Amino acid sequence: ETGVTQTPRHLVMGMTNKKSLKCEQHLGHNAMYWYKQSAKKPLELMFVYNFKEQTENNSVPSRFSPECPNSSHLFLHLHTLQPEDSALYLCASSRSAGGSDTQYFGPGTRLTVL
Amino acid sequence: AQSVTQPDIHITVSEGASLELRCNYSYGATPYLFWYVQSPGQGLQLLLKYFSGDTLVQGIKGFEAEFKRSQSSFNLRKPSVHWSDAAEYFCAVGGNAGNMLTFGGGTRLMVKP
Numbered sequence: 001e002t003g004v005t006q007t008p009r010h011l012v013m014g015m016t017n018k019k020s021l022k023c024e025q026h027l028g029h030n031a032m033y034w035y036k037q038s039a040k041k042p043l044e045l046m047f048v049y050n051f052k053e054q055t056e057n058n059s060v061p062s063r064f065s066p067e068c069p070n071s072s073h074l075f076l077h078l079h080t081l082q083p084e085d086s087a088l089y090l091c092a093s094s095r096s097a098g099g100s101d102t103q104y105f106g107p108g109t110r111l112t113v114l
Numbered sequence: 115a116q117s118v119t120q121p122d123i124h125i126t127v128s129e130g131a132s133l134e135l136r137c138n139y140s141y142g143a144t145p146y147l148f149w150y151v152q153s154p155g156q157g158l159q160l161l162l163k164y165f166s167g168d169t170l171v172q173g174i175k176g177f178e179a180e181f182k183r184s185q186s187s188f189n190l191r192k193p194s195v196h197w198s199d200a201a202e203y204f205c206a207v208g209g210n211a212g213n214m215l216t217f218g219g220g221t222r223l224m225v226k227p
Contacts, residue, residue, distance in 0.1 A: 004157070043204065043217040056214065090157055099208015099215045100146045100165065105157035 002026050004106035006091050012112045013081065021076040021109045023091030029104075031097035032074040034066060037088040037108070049074060050097035081113045116141045118207050118218035126224040127195050135190040135221050137179075137205035147188040148206040148215070149179055158204060164188065175199070200225045 004025045013019050025032065034046040048056035049068040063085075065077040074091055088108045094101040117140045127133055139145060146165045150158040162173025169181040179190045188205060202222045208215040 006157075042219045045214055048214065092158075097214075098210065099206075100210050102148070102160055102163055103215060105150075105159070107155070107157045110155075 004091060004093055004104050006089075006106035006109050008109060009107065010110045010112075012114065013078070014114050015081060015083075017081075018077070018079040020078065021089055021091075021111075023074040023076075023106055025072055025074075025091075025093035025104070025106075027093055027104060029093040029095050030071050031094045031101075032068060032071070033092040033094075033103065034074065034076055035090040035092065037090055038086075043090070047076075048097055055097055078111075081111075083113050086111055086113045116145075116207050116209070116216045118205050118216055120203075120205055120218035120221050122221045123219070124222050124224065126226060128226045129197050130194050133190075133192045133195045133199070133223070135203050135205075135223070137188045137190065137218060138186055139188060139205070139207040140186065141207050141209060143209055146208045146210075147179075147181060148208070149173065149177070149188075149190050150204045150206065150217075151175075152202045152204065152220075154201075161190070161203075195223075195225055197225045197227065199223060 007022045031050045036044045046060045047066045052068050067075040090108045091106045092103040094103045119138045148163050149161040152158045161177050162171045164171045164181045171179050202220045204220045205218040206215045
């Protein structure tokens with residue numbers, strides 16, 4: 001596979017469930033990102049990892065827990081979510097962290113919290 | 115703080131007509147500017163990027179954008195729209211020194227036959 005892949009593509013979970021989103025990049029990049037895309041709101045940056053180290057956490061609630069075991073893989077662990085957390089979660093990667101390098105996006109995971 | 119404004123939430127054009135999507139940004143230094151396109155159910159795909167040099171940038175799918183520093187704008191254009199161009203378009207600004215990308219709210223383009 002090439003580019004950035006995300007699994008699952010769709011996820012429905014109850015408020016008491018625990019689930020994980022997975023992202024994998026095949027581009028040899030060093031930085032990875034999680035974004036949240038909700039209807040009628042701009043894309044929101046959640047977390048940034050650079051060389052496996054978290055460099056940004058934009059005041060994201062603790063019910064979202066990221067994990068980056070290596071530069072190619074990024075996870076988002078979810079627990080006790082709220083209905084307002086329903087959104088498209090996008091993963092991206094770039095050569096280096098920041099706003100100067102092009103970010104390449106995966107197709108996203110459509111999350112519905114019941 | 116940096117910001118991006120896309121004044122048009124929705125735009126409808128006829129197939130074959132020309133297109134211009136507006137983007138205004140606020141950034142304190144030399145900006146890196148991007149246009150991305152998102153088709154339904156998909157992630158964002160880069161159309162083009164500006165960081166220096168010629169202020170008219172060519173991208174994929176026949177798109178171009180012009181950087182105008184005096185107007186803090188980076189408008190996207192296409193001379194003749196195809197039905198497959200119907201999608202949502204996002205402008206973004208970033209920069210050096212660790213400044214992350216900031217996205218605009220997006221413009222949804224609809225194409226009439």
